[in-house]
Amino acid sequence: MVREVPLEVRLPATHELAIGTELEGVIVRDYGLWFDVQTGAGIVRCTLRGILKRERVKTDLAAVGDRVRVSVASLETDPPEGSIEEVAPRTRSLSRLARGTDDVEQVILANPDQLLAVFAIEEPSPSPRMIDRMLLIAEARDLPAVVCFNKIDLDAAELLGELTERFTMAGYPVLQTSAESGEGLDELRAHLQDKITAFAGPSGVGKSTLLNALAPDIDARTGEVSDATGKGRHTTTWVQLFQIAPDTYIGDTPGMRQIGLWGVEFDYLDEYFPEFQPYLGQCRFRDCRHLSEPGCAVLEALEAGKLHRDRYDSYRALIGGDEEDLG
Numbered sequence: 001m002v003r004e005v006p007l008e009v010r011l012p013a014t015h016e017l018a019i020g021t022e023l024e025g026v027i028v029r030d031y032g033l034w035f036d037v038q039t040g041a042g043i044v045r046c047t048l049r050g051i052l053k054r055e056r057v058k059t060d061l062a063a064v065g066d067r068v069r070v071s072v073a074s075l076e077t078d079p080p081e082g083s084i085e086e087v088a089p090r091t092r093s094l095s096r097l098a099r100g101t102d103d104v105e106q107v108i109l110a111n112p113d114q115l116l117a118v119f120a121i122e123e124p125s126p127s128p129r130m131i132d133r134m135l136l137i138a139e140a141r142d143l144p145a146v147v148c149f150n151k152i153d154l155d156a157a158e159l160l161g162e163l164t165e166r167f168t169m170a171g172y173p174v175l176q177t178s179a180e181s182g183e184g185l186d187e188l189r190a191h192l193q194d195k196i197t198a199f200a201g202p203s204g205v206g207k208s209t210l211l212n213a214l215a216p217d218i219d220a221r222t223g224e225v226s227d228a229t230g231k232g233r234h235t236t237t238w239v240q241l242f243q244i245a246p247d248t249y250i251g252d253t254p255g256m257r258q259i260g261l262w263g264v265e266f267d268y269l270d271e272y273f274p275e276f277q278p279y280l281g282q283c284r285f286r287d288c289r290h291l292s293e294p295g296c297a298v299l300e301a302l303e304a305g306k307l308h309r310d311r312y313d314s315y316r317a318l319i320g321g322d323e324e325d326l327g
Contacts, residue, residue, distance in 0.1 A: 017041055017080060021072040027110075028241040030064050035084065037070050038241075043079040046070050052084065058104045059095075062087050064239040064251060065110035065196065092141050094198045094251075109198040109239060109251040115145040116191075118201035118210065121163075122154040127202075128166060132314045134200060135172065139272040140264045146173045146191055150206040153178040169308045171274045179209040189214065189245075196241070196249045211252055215244040269319055270298070275307055276315075289319065 025039035037044050046068075052061055062068065067088040074081040090110050098106040115138045119126040131147060138145040147167045149160060164174045175191065177184035188210070191197075199207045211218060242250045270276050270290055276298055284295025293299075301307050 017072050017075060019072060019075065022069060022085070023072070024067070024069050026241065027062060027064050027066045027068060030062075030239055035062055035064075035068075036079070037068055037082075037084070039070065044070050044072060044082045045077070045079050046082045046084045049083045049085050052087070060105070060107040063093070063107035063110045064241050065093075065112060066090065067111070092143055094137065094141065094143065094200065094253075096137065108200065108253050109196075109241075111196060112143060112198040112251060113195035114191075115143050115198045115200060116148050117145060118148045118150055118199055118205050118207050120151040120154075120205040121149045121156045121160050122151060124202060124204050126163065126205075128163065128310060129314055129317070130202070131167070132311070132318075135170075136264050136269075136272050136318075139274070146175060148175040148177055148188065148210075150177050150179065150210060152176045152183060153181045166308050166310055169275060170311055177210065179206050179213040182213065185210075185213055192248055192250065193245065194247045196251065198251045198253060200253050207252060211242060211244075211250060214250070215242065218242050218244070266319065269315065273311065273315055275311065291316065291319070 021041075023037075023039040023041060023044065025037040025044070027035045028038045028043075029036040033047060035046050035048075037046050048062055055061060062084055068084045069086040069088075070082045071085050072080055072082045092112065093105075093110045094108045094112050094115060095105045096108060098104040115134070117131055117134045117138075119131060126149070135145050135147075137143075149163060152160060160176065164176070167174050173191065175184055175188055177188055179185075192214075199211065201207055240252050242252060244250055264272065270280060276290070279297035279301050282297035283290070283293065285293055288296050288298075290296050290298040298307070298312075302309065302312050
């Protein structure tokens with residue numbers, strides 16, 4: 001995949017930083033007002049240049065994964081400090097609707113190659129509807145997605161089989177992993193190789209533990225599931241990009257408890273369900289919504305067992321505006 005700005009700009013070993021030195025790099029951590037930018041000369045901790053902050057946009061001006069041009073402003077700190085002078089156009093982004101708004105994009109990770117939707121098979125129990133919503137966001141951004149069920153060392157084989165069938169019938173690769181036993185990690189590594197992957201999912205599902213298993217030297221923070229709520233404690237409070245192998249990066253994201261469907265056009269909702277694709281355009285009516293219309297090819301496929309009933313029910317709930325059971 002060709003990128004406008006390389007993830008790591010390699011400079012000559014003799015290169016010495018000086019005030020005003022300009023470098024290209026990628027944002028690997030977002031602290032709010034500060035951003036760590038990976039450059040060929042190492043990390044430079046930056047703020048946004050004032051002129052960029054004055055831009056009136058309804059999205060994050062800079063986010064982890066953005067390719068940027070920075071200028072070094074101080075060498076008296078470790079890491080050196082600087083300012084982000086320019087942000088390259090994004091090829092795509094994993095985003096959600098900013099909480100409390102109806103038209104503002106919150107960028108979770110800029111320029112990813114794929115989404116890995118990570119859910120535990122138990123502790124906490126997975127919400128299939130929440131997985132569907134996460135996959136919808138990926139489909140709306142033309143972002144390839146993989147579903148990963150972690151903690152398969154727990155005794156939940158029946159549920160694991162049911163959910164695996166649900167998403168494989170929809171056309172998604174489904175991985176089964178255990179960070180504790182190491183099962184499935186080799187297959188996971190193969191899916192991650194040479195890509196920037198957004199690790200996304202609720203708290204407590206083991207994203208950081210998986211990351212530690214894939215790259216032990218990273219030592220990402222982990223936490224336990226709250227006994228009181230059954231929901232995971234948030235151990236990742238910022239998005240961070242980790243390099244786990246050459247040209248292989250993971251964007252570790254905060255645990256999500258709700259998914260705002262940013263960028264999903266509900267007039268085209270059926271197009272975001274890949275298993276519907278063979279039947280779209282085959283219905284009797286051009287404006288068929290696949291609910292109860294006669295001659296609907298999607299409903300005929302459902303009755304023939306070619307579509308998973310739960311996935312179809314999820315589509316019906318979404319097209320009807322059902323906002324419940326977000327996870």
